[in-house]
Amino acid sequence: MNVSLVRMLLWPPSLLYGAFVRLRVWLYAKGLLKQKRLKAPVVSVGNLTVGGTGKTPMVIWLAERFLAEGKRVAILSRGYHGTNGTSDEIELMKFRLQGRAAFGVGKDRFTEGQRIESQEPVDVFLLDDGFQHLQLARDLDILLMDASRGLADELLLPAGRLREPLSAMSRANILVFTRTENMPGTVDAIQKLNQYPVFAAATQLVGFRRLGGEIALLSSSEIGAGPFFAFCGLGNSDAFFRDLRNWGVVVCSQMSFSDHHRYTEEDILRIHLEAKRAGANALVTTEKDEQNLSGMRLEHAPVYVSVIDLVVSPEADFKNALDQTLQQGSGAAA
Secondary structure (H helix, E strand, C coil): CCHHHHHHHHHHHHHHHHHHHHHHHHHHHCCCCCCECCCCCEEEEEECECCCCCHHHHHHHHHHHHHHCCCCEEEEECCCCCCCCCCHHHHHHHHHHCCCCEEEECCCHHHHHHHHHHHCCCCEEEEECCCCCCCECCCEEEEEEECCCCCCCCCECCCCCECCCHHHHHHCCEEEEECHHHCCCHHHHHCCCCCCCEEEEEEEEEEEEECCCCCCCECCCCCCCCCEEEEEECCCHHHHHHHHHHCCCCEEEEEEECCCCCCCHHHHHHHHHHHHHHCCCEEEEEHHHHHHCCCCCCCCCCEEEEEEEEEEECHHHHHHHHHHHHHHCCCCCC
């Protein structure tokens, strides 16, 4: 079916969805729906769209900075598409933070936060994917926007990718444009936005790990010249493939799956056959996909996991904006 026709058919439901979203925000703004507040400050990281904008790397980045300052950090997450109180993103964050942060996973993040506070002292909560989770009061709202995917003509769900109207940006305390490394001139444009603190974040390759191996990292030279077969299941798979090219990784073929895809033996066979057909000497995927490959074995060629970090600029100003907002105790109720 024609994409334009589908969007036209979904436009009426989008209007209804938009009305519901606006009403819900208004009810919280007027105090008719009450927020619940934890004892420790809450920093929310979220976005306006479905699909990846770099929320998990940003939560890890923030956790690492707060931990370096000696703060006791707890992370609250819904754990979307997960089971048994966890998800691929939760397991990724746990692996990267190596037991240095507490985790509360579930639909009721206030209850999870209370549980953690009853068990151990917390200096700051990080609310993962929390921009629309208005039930929990926050002291700081960080809104992420993918600089490589414009939103000017985007529609609300279900016709488009928007969870909320673009006007919802006004609720954010800090706006961060991610993946700016793919958009020349974005940083200069960001500096002209002075309504509220605006920053740029780029994805940086830290190194590679052998799938299922130690946490120690390998350099690009240590994993060989390739060519590589790349595969992933992300909200924005194209960004990963583009990153690989930017990092100088020679990719002979690629395959993408839906976000949070849990791999099956059939998937592994497809990946193996396509990699062999393309003449790949090794395979490369993401940390998030590593969690969804649990129990799966790709024995015919080495599989490497790319490990990334964010570079936020200017970092000193970003940290100052974080500290100032937390010190002021400013909320983001609506």
